[in-house]
Amino acid sequence: MRVRRCTHLLLEPRERVSFGLAAILRGKAEVDSEVAWVALAAHLDQAVAVDAAECALLGAFSARRWQEPSEQQCASPAVLRLLELGLLLGDQPEHARHLARDQAMCDAHWWPLAAVAHRHSRWQGVDSVGDMHARGLVTANDLRRNFGAPPPAVQPRDGSYAPLPRQADDAFDALLGRRATCRNFDRDRPLPLPSLARLLQRTVMAQATVEAAPDTVFLKKHVPSGGGLHPVETYLLVQNVEGLASGFYHYHPVEHALLALPSPPAAELARLACTMLSGQEWFADAPAMLVLAPRFERCFWKYRNHAKAYRAVLLDVGHVSQALYLCATEAGLGAFVTAAINEADTDQALGLDGVRQGAVAIFGVGWRAVRQQTTEFDPAHRVWG
Ligand SMILES: Cc1cc2nc3c(=O)[nH]c(=O)nc-3n(C[C@H](O)[C@H](O)[C@H](O)COP(=O)(O)O)c2cc1C
Structure with missing residues (x-):
C-alpha cells in the first residue's frame, strides 16, 4: 500500500473553555481551559480531533509524493485511524472515496486556506433564526447588552475634513x-x-x-x-x-x-x-x-x-x-x-x-x-x- 497526506490541511490548537466544577463547588468561578489539536481538511465536511502523535505523523507524510510505509507503520493504530478519517490517503479501493474528494479540490485549483475556510463555513441544516432566539440576540438592544457597544458607525481620523459640494438629488438618487x-x-x-x-x-x-x-x-x-x-x-x-x-x-x-x-x-x-x-x-x-x-x-x-x-x-x-x-x-x-x-x-x-x-x-x-x-x-x- 502507498500512502500520502491529504492536500489541504490545517492543524489548529483549539482551546475549549469550561468552568471548573470543583472550583464552582468551592464557590469560585474559575475557568478551565483545555487545548486539543483539531484537523481541518478541505475535502472533509467535519473538523476532527487528533492527538500530538497523529499531528507529527501528518507532518511526516508528503501531500504530493506517495510513500510506502513500513510494515510497522502500516499496523500502527495512528496510521490506520488517519487513513480511516481520510487525513492520510491510501491507494487501495477502500480509500478511493476520500482520494476522489481530495483530487476534486486539487483539480479546481483552490488556494489552501480558502479551500479550508470554504468547506468549514458551509452550513447544513442550520436554523439561524432558532439559534438567534436561543442566544437572545434578536434586537439591536440584545446585541448591545451581550456584546457592549459596537465600534462607532463613523470613525473620523484626526485632522480637519474639507467639505464636499452636495449635489441636488435627481431620479437616480x-x-x-x-x-x-x-x-x-x-x-x-x-x-x-x-x-x-x-x-x-x-x-x-x-x-x-x-x-x-x-x-x-x-x-x-x-x-x-x-x-x-x-x-x-x-x-x-x-x-x-x-x-x-x-x-x-x-x-x-x-x-x-x-x-x-x-x-x-x-x-x-x-x-x-x-x-x-x-x-x-x-x-x-x-x-x-x-x-x-x-x-x-x-x-x-x-x-x-x-x-x-x-x-x-x-x-x-x-x-x-x-x-x-x-x-x-x-x-x-x-x-x-x-x-x-x-x-x-x-x-x-x-x-x-x-x-x-x-x-x-x-x-x-x-x-x-x-x-x-x-x-x-x-x-x-x-x-x-
Ligand atoms: C451580504 C449580505 C447578507 C445579508 N444577510 C441577511 C440575512 O441573513 N438576513 C436578513 O434579514 N438580511 C440580510 N441582509 C440584509 C441586511 O440586513 C440589510 O442590507 C441591512 O440591514 C441594511 O438594510 P437595507 O438593505 O434595507 O439598507 C444581508 C445583506 C447583505 C449585503
Missing part, C-alpha cells in the same frame, strides 16, 4: 433611496414573467460574447467580474411566477433561457426554500429566488491556487446582488439578499458539488406586502411612507 431589503412579500400576488425576465436580462444576461479561441469564450455583462471570467451562475427557485411552473431552474446567460431542473412538489419546495434560507421565514415566501452559485473552477482556472481568487468570487456575487437590488427597485419590486444560507442543502437540491461550483448567496424578489410584519430598515420612510 430617488431610485437609490427606494432600495430597502424586503422582508414582507405579498404571497398572493404572482410575479409577472416579463418582470423576472427583465431582471435577469439587466443583471446576469451576457450582453456580448468574445471568443479568444473556440473553447475560450468571455462574456460581457452589465456587472463587473474579477478577471472578466463571470463565474457566478444563476439558479432559480420559482414559487409564484405567472406562466412558470414552480420548481428549480438554471438560467442560460447567453440564450437568456431557463432550463427546468428536477424539483419537488410545491409544499416540499416551500419547506426546502426555508431550509435553504436557514429558517428565515420572512424571506421564504418570495415569489422567485435566485441562487448565486459561482463556478469556482472558472475563476481559479486563471487565478490558480491564488490567495485573492476566492475573495474575487465573493466580491463578484456582491456586485451581482447590488445590480439585482437596484433593478428590482426600479421595477417597483421588493428584494433581498442573504448569506445566512445552508449551502450544503442548497447545493444538494441543485445537484452541485460545492467544490467546483456551490451556492454563496440567495437573492429574492417579488411584490411587497401591504403590511409590514417583519421590520425593514426604512428610517427615511421612502418605502413605507
Whole structure:
C-alpha cells in the first residue's frame, strides 16, 4: 500500500473553555481551559480531533509524493485511524472515496486556506433564526447588552475634513433611496414573467460574447467580474411566477433561457426554500429566488491556487446582488439578499458539488406586502411612507 497526506490541511490548537466544577463547588468561578489539536481538511465536511502523535505523523507524510510505509507503520493504530478519517490517503479501493474528494479540490485549483475556510463555513441544516432566539440576540438592544457597544458607525481620523459640494438629488438618487431589503412579500400576488425576465436580462444576461479561441469564450455583462471570467451562475427557485411552473431552474446567460431542473412538489419546495434560507421565514415566501452559485473552477482556472481568487468570487456575487437590488427597485419590486444560507442543502437540491461550483448567496424578489410584519430598515420612510 502507498500512502500520502491529504492536500489541504490545517492543524489548529483549539482551546475549549469550561468552568471548573470543583472550583464552582468551592464557590469560585474559575475557568478551565483545555487545548486539543483539531484537523481541518478541505475535502472533509467535519473538523476532527487528533492527538500530538497523529499531528507529527501528518507532518511526516508528503501531500504530493506517495510513500510506502513500513510494515510497522502500516499496523500502527495512528496510521490506520488517519487513513480511516481520510487525513492520510491510501491507494487501495477502500480509500478511493476520500482520494476522489481530495483530487476534486486539487483539480479546481483552490488556494489552501480558502479551500479550508470554504468547506468549514458551509452550513447544513442550520436554523439561524432558532439559534438567534436561543442566544437572545434578536434586537439591536440584545446585541448591545451581550456584546457592549459596537465600534462607532463613523470613525473620523484626526485632522480637519474639507467639505464636499452636495449635489441636488435627481431620479437616480430617488431610485437609490427606494432600495430597502424586503422582508414582507405579498404571497398572493404572482410575479409577472416579463418582470423576472427583465431582471435577469439587466443583471446576469451576457450582453456580448468574445471568443479568444473556440473553447475560450468571455462574456460581457452589465456587472463587473474579477478577471472578466463571470463565474457566478444563476439558479432559480420559482414559487409564484405567472406562466412558470414552480420548481428549480438554471438560467442560460447567453440564450437568456431557463432550463427546468428536477424539483419537488410545491409544499416540499416551500419547506426546502426555508431550509435553504436557514429558517428565515420572512424571506421564504418570495415569489422567485435566485441562487448565486459561482463556478469556482472558472475563476481559479486563471487565478490558480491564488490567495485573492476566492475573495474575487465573493466580491463578484456582491456586485451581482447590488445590480439585482437596484433593478428590482426600479421595477417597483421588493428584494433581498442573504448569506445566512445552508449551502450544503442548497447545493444538494441543485445537484452541485460545492467544490467546483456551490451556492454563496440567495437573492429574492417579488411584490411587497401591504403590511409590514417583519421590520425593514426604512428610517427615511421612502418605502413605507
Ligand atoms: C451580504 C449580505 C447578507 C445579508 N444577510 C441577511 C440575512 O441573513 N438576513 C436578513 O434579514 N438580511 C440580510 N441582509 C440584509 C441586511 O440586513 C440589510 O442590507 C441591512 O440591514 C441594511 O438594510 P437595507 O438593505 O434595507 O439598507 C444581508 C445583506 C447583505 C449585503
